Amino acid sequence: MCSIARALELVGERWSLLIIRDALFAGATRYSDFNRRLGIATNVLKTRLDGFVETGIMRRHRYSDQPELYEYLLTEKGRALAPALVALTEWGDRWSTEGEPPILYTHAECGAGITQQTVCAHCGRVDDPAEIRATIGPGMPPDRIPHERRR
Template sequence: MLGKTYDSQVCSIARALELIGERWSLLIVRDAVFGGATRYSDFQRNLGVATNILKSRLDGFVEAGLMRRHRYSEQPELYEYLLTDKGRALAPALVALSEWGDRWATEGEPPILYTHSVCGTGVSQRTVCAHCGQVDDAAEIQAVIGPGMPAERIKA
């Protein structure tokens, strides 16, 4: 999607950027996840994105398995773009990015609040240690080699 690959990067962040790392991509997913947008015209109206870019992003999401195309009209032939489980699984990442934006990129109060649809209570994204619980200090988080790291990339 980016027009550039990160072949030299052995990192899940780089892999994710290949699929959703372009500005319009995250906004399209946001509108689908939280705004219920499904139709090309919905995305076009809400975002004002150029039609060629929107088509490219939606086609890429279908190819990557984030969305699926579903025909909702025979005459004229029209499709909607429905999130898959893979696409809906981006919701926590979007909430985390929004929280970061609320703190560091927005003046005043948050423009959007996320709530639990069942009870109405606010939703937030947190980093949690399986042993200690919530981790509040980023300095306490370290990256270590995981089982998916190719052996040739591990320094002796």
């Protein structure tokens, strides 16, 4: 299974990405925050949050004993999804939004706009997707490599 497929297994559902978006960019941490902001069914929200904890995208932290209440905090693994969400937002702004973008991402330090770019380690920015080639990496299981490409 490729890395895109593995990532989609964890976060490839609409509600999952919206929960992570709100945790990353809106400061949502509590069950009630996500429920109120997203209008998501409680069973779906519980399943997604439990799944994020199980896979290490979030961790549960008790903030009250009476009643017992928890907040859901992004881990490093969860915060690392920020560039993917910015890229998905840019794609949506270009191809799925009428008019001006509904959300803008800015750098908290200086206020300038944030963008996601594809960059070659040698040449710099790559704007044409036709210039991007996917090749078999060292983590590809041998049985998934076409016979003619095996060494």
